[in-house]
Amino acid sequence: MMRAVSDALVITKRQLLQLTRVPEVLIFNTIQPVMFVLLFRYVFGGLGADIPGGYVQLLMPGIFVQTVTFTLAATAQGLAQDMEKGLIDRFRSLPIARSAVVMGRTLGDGLLNIVVLIVMGIAGYVVGWRPTSGAFKIFLGFLLLLFFGYALSWAGVFAGLISKDARVVANVSFLFTFPLTFLSNAFASTTSMPHALQYFAEWNPVSTMVAAVRQLYGFKNTFGATANSFPSQHPLTMSLVYMVVLMFIFIPLSVRRYNSAGNRK
Amino acid sequence: MKSIVAQGLVKTYRNGQVKALDGLNLDVEEGTVLGILGPNGAGKTTTVRILATLLQPDSGHATVGGIDVVKNPKAVREIIGLSGQYAAVDETLTGWDNLVMFGRLYHLSSKAAESRATELLEQFSLTESAKRPIKTYSGGMRRRLDLAASLIIRPKVLFLDEPTTGLDPRGRMEMWNVIEKLVKEGVTLLLTTQYLDEADQLADEIAVIDHGKVIARGTSDELKSEVGGERVEIVVAEADLIRTREVIDRVTGAKSNLDEGLRKLSAPVSNGGQSLIEVVRELDAANIHPLDIAMKRPSLDDVFMSLTGHAAEEAIAEETAIKKKRGAKK
Numbered sequence A: 001m002m003r004a005v006s007d008a009l010v011i012t013k014r015q016l017l018q019l020t021r022v023p024e025v026l027i028f029n030t031i032q033p034v035m036f037v038l039l040f041r042y043v044f045g046g047l048g049a050d051i052p053g054g055y056v057q058l059l060m061p062g063i064f065v066q067t068v069t070f071t072l073a074a075t076a077q078g079l080a081q082d083m084e085k086g087l088i089d090r091f092r093s094l095p096i097a098r099s100a101v102v103m104g105r106t107l108g109d110g111l112l113n114i115v116v117l118i119v120m121g122i123a124g125y126v127v128g129w130r131p132t133s134g135a136f137k138i139f140l141g142f143l144l145l146l147f148f149g150y151a152l153s154w155a156g157v158f159a160g161l162i163s164k165d166a167r168v169v170a171n172v173s174f175l176f177t178f179p180l181t182f183l184s185n186a187f188a189s190t191t192s193m194p195h196a197l198q199y200f201a202e203w204n205p206v207s208t209m210v211a212a213v214r215q216l217y218g219f220k221n222t223f224g225a226t227a228n229s230f231p232s233q234h235p236l237t238m239s240l241v242y243m244v245v246l247m248f249i250f251i252p253l254s255v256r257r258y259n260s261a262g263n264r265k
Numbered sequence B: 001m002k003s004i005v006a007q008g009l010v011k012t013y014r015n016g017q018v019k020a021l022d023g024l025n026l027d028v029e030e031g032t033v034l035g036i037l038g039p040n041g042a043g044k045t046t047t048v049r050i051l052a053t054l055l056q057p058d059s060g061h062a063t064v065g066g067i068d069v070v071k072n073p074k075a076v077r078e079i080i081g082l083s084g085q086y087a088a089v090d091e092t093l094t095g096w097d098n099l100v101m102f103g104r105l106y107h108l109s110s111k112a113a114e115s116r117a118t119e120l121l122e123q124f125s126l127t128e129s130a131k132r133p134i135k136t137y138s139g140g141m142r143r144r145l146d147l148a149a150s151l152i153i154r155p156k157v158l159f160l161d162e163p164t165t166g167l168d169p170r171g172r173m174e175m176w177n178v179i180e181k182l183v184k185e186g187v188t189l190l191l192t193t194q195y196l197d198e199a200d201q202l203a204d205e206i207a208v209i210d211h212g213k214v215i216a217r218g219t220s221d222e223l224k225s226e227v228g229g230e231r232v233e234i235v236v237a238e239a240d241l242i243r244t245r246e247v248i249d250r251v252t253g254a255k256s257n258l259d260e261g262l263r264k265l266s267a268p269v270s271n272g273g274q275s276l277i278e279v280v281r282e283l284d285a286a287n288i289h290p291l292d293i294a295m296k297r298p299s300l301d302d303v304f305m306s307l308t309g310h311a312a313e314e315a316i317a318e319e320t321a322i323k324k325k326r327g328a329k330k
């Protein structure tokens, strides 16, 4: 068990080393969300003039959640690349725990998210984001975001292991997560959506996450048709359920898949 | 003691449509080198992957160092080193980073991993490029680093899958030197190759495989005598062809082959260099000036021709066609 953890940390360390050798990756990973912050802040800044503190208060949790959902694509791409390069084969020929490589990768992507969230938080502060709930709850909010990213990372592991092509799997993962972040309450209230879509949007894990994080930062959500639905009443609980379910499904699947990775080449 | 034993290995792909291995048997005596010789698609990589615990056979049975590869893969991984057909190292990291990482994954302490990395970089003449990302390495350097990574724990049994394919002649020679040194140190080696001269150079024994089966096995001399030995080949000016042929037939005592297009004559010889000297002397006496003259050793193609009746190149051509199709699909 200790071995499995220390092996995983070697893999994580490798990922961090990669970041120092190819700093562009880290730079791009942080510039992109900061760009989103600026775009949304100043393009849609006029919206929600009636919101105390301005639209930016609702916006920031939305962008935080959107950014961590991209972890899925990042993890998938990283693993698929290792498969393509034959590195997974080499790792599998070593006497290490079956979980070590995938575990190490998810930890590495989690660490990267910490950096990204800190940079975004600072950018948000600069453009006027002011959470009102106190340091502890703000911290909990970030923790929740990290865990959400971590849970999605496991889905990414699975996607990366079954794919044949790193670029394709990254694009497919992105095509899957990107609409999810817009069919949600992240950037605009769901009340303006067609009725059927509102139901989808309010059960969407992105929405429950955004709502939960907003609550933790001291802001209220506006919900539409399904205002009394379970996810809109209990966004935090619902988000946690989603994360547990994701990991419950994808951790065992991924570890199994990793172990037979070569059986299909 | 047999270090590697494989019995009746069968592996099919695509629900049985592609039979990669079709009842493959082999064994390797401890401390010796077996060369698996076969064209593209013969089943070399599949064999290596099964023995290195990366792939499960559909049926059959194999042990490495006496340990069953299916029942106890983890114990097998503790004693083997594997260097695959393509260098499998992290290209963004430096050679040093890679070796230290693999050392740590073999559960060496940081310090031990570092000193082993230094040692291996030295041994493989990579010290100067140790701190450069692998991306900047030549093909030969990558393969050497990949091989170094498979030697971190001084494995008892080493698998090398086409270690020189894709290398230029210099890279190939360097790789051969490195491998020869390892063999002297007593490692048991299973090596696959598409080149007869490589198997000849490095292996104690050669197993020729085709369509997932061993079709011939023996030392390289045994195989060559089965194939027919060396030939002398001479290219002359058009006008000299007939006279040259008379000389060659007289000296070698055989009936020579004529390729009119290339103006090339070839004939089997029994005592190598000596026959060549005689041919040259006689040609000189007859005042014939050859444009080119060479001794030709049998190639993989010749081996295949005589063992299977089909050329190895056909298989290679087929395989490239398939690969191209696959690539196009992407």
Ligand SMILES: Nc1ncnc2c1ncn2[C@@H]1O[C@H](COP(=O)(O)OP(=O)(O)O)[C@@H](O)[C@H]1O
Binding pocket: A263, A264, A265, B013, B014, B018, B019, B020, B021, B038, B039, B040, B041, B042, B043, B044, B045, B046, B047
């Ligand atoms: N994952 C796979 N799916 C389908 N066919 C495969 C797969 N891997 C190998 N094969 C086929 O199995 C045969 C043997 O392949 P391989 O062991 O790679 O040969 P070699 O290494 O000698 O070139 C080939 O016909 C190859 O196309």
Ligand SMILES: [Mg+2]
Binding pocket: B041, B044, B045, B046, B085, B161, B162
């Ligand atoms: Mg091969």
